[in-house]
Amino acid sequence: MNAIEIKELTKSYPVGFWKKQLRPALKPFNLNVAVGETFGFLGPNGAGKTTTLKLLMGIVFPTSGSANILGKDFHDPEVKKRIGFLPEQPYFYDYLSAPELLDYYANLSGMPSAARKARIPQLLERVGLGDVGSKQLRKFSKGMLQRVGIAQAIVHDPEVLFLDEPMSGLDPLGRHEIRELIQSLKDAGKTIFFSTHILSDAEALCDRVGVIHKGELRGVGVVNDLRSSEGGKSEIIWQKAAALAAVAGDLLESHVTGDMVRATVAADTLDRVLDKLRQEHARLISVTPLHGTLEEYFLSRTTDQESVQV
Amino acid sequence: MTSRISAITLNTFREAVRDRVLYNLVVFALLLVASAPLFSQISIGMERLIVVNVGLTSISIFGVIIAIFIGIGLVSKEIEKRTLYTILSRPVRRWEFIAGKYLGLMLTLVVNTALMTVGLYIALFTFAHGQNPGDPRLLVAVYFMVLELAVITAFTLLFSSFSSPIFSAIFTFALFVIGTFAEDLRGFAALSHGLTKTLATGIAYLVPNFASLNVIGQVAHDQSISGRLIVFNTLYVLLYAGATTLAAIMVFERRNLK
Numbered sequence: 001m002n003a004i005e006i007k008e009l010t011k012s013y014p015v016g017f018w019k020k021q022l023r024p025a026l027k028p029f030n031l032n033v034a035v036g037e038t039f040g041f042l043g044p045n046g047a048g049k050t051t052t053l054k055l056l057m058g059i060v061f062p063t064s065g066s067a068n069i070l071g072k073d074f075h076d077p078e079v080k081k082r083i084g085f086l087p088e089q090p091y092f093y094d095y096l097s098a099p100e101l102l103d104y105y106a107n108l109s110g111m112p113s114a115a116r117k118a119r120i121p122q123l124l125e126r127v128g129l130g131d132v133g134s135k136q137l138r139k140f141s142k143g144m145l146q147r148v149g150i151a152q153a154i155v156h157d158p159e160v161l162f163l164d165e166p167m168s169g170l171d172p173l174g175r176h177e178i179r180e181l182i183q184s185l186k187d188a189g190k191t192i193f194f195s196t197h198i199l200s201d202a203e204a205l206c207d208r209v210g211v212i213h214k215g216e217l218r219g220v221g222v223v224n225d226l227r228s229s230e231g232g233k234s235e236i237i238w239q240k241a242a243a244l245a246a247v248a249g250d251l252l253e254s255h256v257t258g259d260m261v262r263a264t265v266a267a268d269t270l271d272r273v274l275d276k277l278r279q280e281h282a283r284l285i286s287v288t289p290l291h292g293t294l295e296e297y298f299l300s301r302t303t304d305q306e307s308v309q310v
Numbered sequence: 311m312t313s314r315i316s317a318i319t320l321n322t323f324r325e326a327v328r329d330r331v332l333y334n335l336v337v338f339a340l341l342l343v344a345s346a347p348l349f350s351q352i353s354i355g356m357e358r359l360i361v362v363n364v365g366l367t368s369i370s371i372f373g374v375i376i377a378i379f380i381g382i383g384l385v386s387k388e389i390e391k392r393t394l395y396t397i398l399s400r401p402v403r404r405w406e407f408i409a410g411k412y413l414g415l416m417l418t419l420v421v422n423t424a425l426m427t428v429g430l431y432i433a434l435f436t437f438a439h440g441q442n443p444g445d446p447r448l449l450v451a452v453y454f455m456v457l458e459l460a461v462i463t464a465f466t467l468l469f470s471s472f473s474s475p476i477f478s479a480i481f482t483f484a485l486f487v488i489g490t491f492a493e494d495l496r497g498f499a500a501l502s503h504g505l506t507k508t509l510a511t512g513i514a515y516l517v518p519n520f521a522s523l524n525v526i527g528q529v530a531h532d533q534s535i536s537g538r539l540i541v542f543n544t545l546y547v548l549l550y551a552g553a554t555t556l557a558a559i560m561v562f563e564r565r566n567l568k
Contacts, residue, residue, distance in 0.1 A: 013566075057399040060566040077401035085399035091391045093321070095328040107317045108400045152396060162399075 001071070003160050003191035004033040004056075009065035011051055025051045028065060029217040031210060033193055035159075038186045040202035040223075041195040042298055043212035049195035050088055052212070053164050057085050069160060081110050084153035088164040088195075090145060094138035098129055098148050101137065102155050109156035119155065127151045128177065143174040150181055161185060163194035167201050179204065203294045211301040218301040223294065232267040233290040236274070243280035247273045264290065314402050315410045322414020323421075326380055357437050362448065362530040365430035370455050370526070373423055374486060377459050380418065381466025382478035384411045389567050398567075405559045412467055412555055419459045427452050447529045450540060454523040457547040461518045462486060464554035471562040488513075489520035518550055 007030055012022040026048045033039045043049045054060045056067055058075055067074040070082055092101055099120050106116045124130050127147040132140075137148065146166070153161060166182065167175045175198075182205055186192055196202055202209050203223060210220040233252065241259050248254070250273045254263035265273050270287075277284060385408070388394040397407060430448070465485055469478035488495070492514060499510035523543055525535050 013568075054395075054567075057395065059395055059398055060568070061564075077403065080399065080401040083399065085396060087392055087395040090396070091393060092396070093325065093393060095325055096321075104317060104321055105396065105400065108314055108397065108402050110313075110401060 001035050002032045002068075003035045003037070003070055004031070004039075004193060005068040006031040006052075006056075007066050007068075009052070009055060009067055010063045011055055011060065012063045022063075025215050026055070027216045031217065031220065033191060033208075035191055036189050037208060038182075038192040038206050039194070040206035040209040041193065041212060042197065042199065042202055042209050042294075043195070044197055044302060047212045047302075048215040049197075049212060050164055051215075053085070053087075053162055053193075053195060056162060081156065082158050083160045083162065084156070084158035086149045086153040086161075086163045086166055089169060090149035090152075092137050092145065092148060092152070095136060097134045097136055098124060098132050098140075098151070099134070101148065102151055105152045106155045111156050119157075123151050123155055127181065143170055146170055146174065146178060150178065154185065158190070160191040161193070163192065165196055166194055167196065167198055175201070199294045199298055209294065211298055213302040219297070233264055234267065234270050235262065235264055235286075235288045235290055236270075236277075237262045237285040238277055238282040239285060240280065240282035243277055243282040246280050247276045250276075260285070315406050315413065318397075318402075318407060318410025319413040319417060322384070322411055323417045326415070326418040329380075358434065359530050361430070361433050361437060363526060365426075365433060366448070366451050366455075366526040366529065369423060369426045369430065369452065370458070370524075372426065373419055373455055373459050374462060376422060377415065377419055377462045378466055378479055378482050378486075380415055381463050382470050382475040382482065384415060384467055385470040385562065386473075386475050386478070394567060404563050408467065408471070408555065408559045408562055412463060412558075415463050415467075416460060419463065420456060423452060423456055423459070445529070445532075447525075447535055450535050451525050451529045453540075454525055454543060457543055458520055458523045460547050460551045461489075461520075461554065464551040464558065465518075468554050468558040468561065471558045472565065485517060486520065489518040490524070491521065492517055492519040493521040519546070522546075 008028045009026065010024065010028045011026040012024045014020040015023045041049050041052065051060070055062050056069070056074055058080075069079045072079045093104075096104065102120045102123065103116050106119065107113075111119070121130070124132065127150055129144060129147055129151070132144070137145065140148065146169075150163075150166065153163065163182070167178050170178060179201060182192060182194070186205065192205075194205075206223050208220065208222050211218045238261055239259055241256050241261055244254060244256065244261055244263075247263070250265060250269040252264040252266060254261055263273075274284070274287070385394075388397070394407075398404070427448070434448075462482060466478060466482050469481045473481065495510060495514040495517070499507055499514050502510055522539070525539075527533075528535060
């Protein structure tokens with residue numbers, strides 16, 4: 001079953017003062033995210049990631065298209081009891097303390113009073129804010145606010161989580177902690193849809209990613225597949241620099257250190273290069289397959305080209 | 311539904327209280343009590359008239375100022391600071407949010423007005439012995455002020471749902487001034503002719519009639535207030551504030567929150 005189904009969703013905004021014209025912020029796209037999946041929505045700033053999330057949260061209305069969350073129309077209030085949302089760079093009511101804020105949000109999500117009282121102290125402990133007491137949010141650091149943001153998104157124990165740039169603006173330690181938290185939610189079987197432009201986070205956490213650029217979904221695929229499809233190269237290290245001349249034409253690049261050679265070859269020429277090296281009586285040290293990085297895939301999709309569905 | 315609206319109502323009230331708005335009013339009430347001896351010195355025998363006039367007028371003006379200044383930010387601040395994002399991603403309907411905000415500000419205003427009224431009564435009991443200090447008509451005048459605030463709050467909410475705080479304040483204040491002179495506008499309409507008469511009549515009946523909600527002069531001069539006026543004003547405000555809040559909801563229901 002799909003937790004999220006996006007069907008031909010589009011959003012255009014009117015621009016111009018007098019003669020208003022519609023400028024597309026999001027071109028029509030389809031996307032399914034399975035229950036329990038962690039999906040990374042990648043794209044540079046201004047690509048349409050936040051617009052997509054705002055549409056799914058009912059903050060802006062789609063120009064056309066629709067979406068289902070957990071099998072129901074995304075505007076259905078019953079659906080909203082089962083989802084959690086962390087906006088980008090969240091700002092909360094700074095006159096409230098963290099327990100008050102969580103109580104307010106849990107109440108709005110329909111949690112009974114007794115359940116709220118039991119849940120909130122545990123949750124604050126879980127996000128590392130067990131000792132904040134009644135301190136008002138105005139006195140919180142950015143990292144602490146981000147933790148409060150995650151806490152408010154999961155206070156009602158939702159099945160699907162939407163996180164908009166959850167790690168942005170955090171120091172390395174803060175990023176690590178939030179990443180651990182998301183990993184624990186993933187392990188607990190939650191469906192997580194998060195937007196980011198930090199590719200290492202997506203690579204570490206996501207089962208699948210989608211790349212959006214200029215309001216257009218440019219590619220969707222399984223992270224491991226994308227990495228191997230973008231790679232397909234191998235690194236060979238051998239001893240006998242004199243053998244380099246025999247294989248130079250088949251190498252992508254090579255470095256010589258004394259009598260040792262380190263070279264990169266494409267998958268389709270690997271066997272030929274190895275045969276020639278044997279014929280040259282070179283001493284083979286290692287052959288290591290090289291994986292492409294998500295960054296390479298991301299860059300390939302965000303250069304202007306035809307849309308690609310992987 | 312009720313629990314969501316009441317949660318938003320209480321949070322709006324809590325925000326106002328923690329913004330220290332109420333403290334200003336407590337200071338006002340104390341100032342009123344403290345300044346009362348001055349009135350008795352400059353107007354011998356007319357202490358009650360002066361204290362009632364000054365007190366009720368102050369309550370009214372402070373109430374309007376607070377309604378406008380808190381009201382204009384009720385919705386726009388939530389959009390600007392994006393706190394609304396985490397509200398609308400929950401099972402909260404947009405109309406529930408507007409209703410909660412409206413009731414939250416009204417609760418704040420009622421508490422403020424009640425505190426100031428207590429201050430006024432203290433002033434009256436202290437400095438106007440034997441001059442009908444416990445006059446219940448004072449409460450009718452205060453009740454009318456609350457009715458006036460109910461309309462003003464609805465307008466701030468309407469303007470705040472589509473306009474910036476500055477413009478919302480200007481629009482609401484302009485409407486308050488026009489509404490205060492609604493009776494004069496009706497008088498002018500009756501004396502004019504042609505298109506002017508049609509326009510003036512239309513505007514006079516469209517703008518809120520705050521003049522009929524002002525009975526400060528009558529109370530200060532010990533004149534009676536008819537029960538019919540109380541019923542009429544209550545119904546008028548219920549309809550007027552209800553329609554204005556409905557308009558605010560209709561605007562907000564369609565709004566894209568960028």
